[in-house]
Amino acid sequence: MASTREFCENGFVVKDIFGCTELIQECLDKLTLIASRGLERKFSNLSNLGDLLVSCFNEDKESYVGLLKAFANSPTVQNFASLPGVIALARELGVNEPSLVTPPILHVVKDELILNREKVFTPAHQDVVSTRGSIGQLVFWIPLHSIENSNYGIEAWPGSHILGELPSTTSGFGHTVSKDFIPDGNPAYLEMNVGQVVAFSQYLVHQTHTEGKFRLAVSFRFNDALDTEWAKRKYFCAFDRTTNVNEYNDARERAPKQSKDYFRNLATRPTN
Numbered sequence: 001m002a003s004t005r006e007f008c009e010n011g012f013v014v015k016d017i018f019g020c021t022e023l024i025q026e027c028l029d030k031l032t033l034i035a036s037r038g039l040e041r042k043f044s045n046l047s048n049l050g051d052l053l054v055s056c057f058n059e060d061k062e063s064y065v066g067l068l069k070a071f072a073n074s075p076t077v078q079n080f081a082s083l084p085g086v087i088a089l090a091r092e093l094g095v096n097e098p099s100l101v102t103p104p105i106l107h108v109v110k111d112e113l114i115l116n117r118e119k120v121f122t123p124a125h126q127d128v129v130s131t132r133g134s135i136g137q138l139v140f141w142i143p144l145h146s147i148e149n150s151n152y153g154i155e156a157w158p159g160s161h162i163l164g165e166l167p168s169t170t171s172g173f174g175h176t177v178s179k180d181f182i183p184d185g186n187p188a189y190l191e192m193n194v195g196q197v198v199a200f201s202q203y204l205v206h207q208t209h210t211e212g213k214f215r216l217a218v219s220f221r222f223n224d225a226l227d228t229e230w231a232k233r234k235y236f237c238a239f240d241r242t243t244n245v246n247e248y249n250d251a252r253e254r255a256p257k258q259s260k261d262y263f264r265n266l267a268t269r270p271t272n
């Protein structure tokens with residue numbers, strides 16, 4: 001109950017989640033493995049992982065973006081959204097039947113890895129503008145390491161969630177709360193330990209802190225599938241899926257030979 005009270009007052013709550021630390025370790029190992037192109041490497045430290053990503057980025061930026069997507073879509077990363085402690089917290093904070101808005105998304109912040117500053121350093125914004133799902137929609141944000149006083153954490157204006165959807169303008173990020181409507185006072189910097197998550201309302205005004213060295217975090221959002229008001233809006237959600245069938249059409253010509261080789265190799269692969 002204490003979490004609910006704190007959440008209703010501030011619009012966010014930071015909580016330890018059982019099993020989160022182990023999942024984070026698995027994620028860091030997996031990212032190290034993928035970024036080192038399948039060489040069996042274990043995560044050693046954050047700075048090494050940062051350097052490894054910088055070398056991938058410098059080699060080929062498009063491929064680097066694909067690599068991050070491939071990692072973010074791994075079941076290991078997706079597991080954050082099904083940790084029993086996460087589901088229990090969502091229910092405690094009013095989301096009775098959690099329904100994912102999008103799969104978990106990865107956020108990487110490091111000076112040498114920035115393709116578009118405006119997308120990475122989010123300005124003061126409310127997530128509701130880009131999602132518009134059920135009213136109690138909750139955002140979970142999970143750093144993959146501790147976030148001390150200035151390591152590209154997130155900053156939030158406590159209590160801003162009760163202001164509803166504030167007027168916003170378009171920005172390089174997508175949208176930002178209009179200047180005159182940014183809540184008074186300084187935002188709170190959310191310090192977090194490994195294994196902690198922050199759950200916040202889609203109405204909370206928040207932004208990315210612009211100082212730090214290297215930061216990795218995962219976020220995802222839950223609508224409440226039992227929300228009757230949302231049901232009346234036909235479960236609408238502004239996020240949508242798209243497909244791109246026009247890229248890599250030449251792969252079709254290579255497919256007959258490739259697939260023959262692929263299955264031959266798979267059938268004769270040594271089992272362990």
Ligand SMILES: O=C(O)CCC(=O)C(=O)O
Nearest residue numbers: 107122127154208217219
């Ligand atoms: O990771 C960040 O810095 C920003 C995340 C964020 O604002 C969001 O997920 O809504």
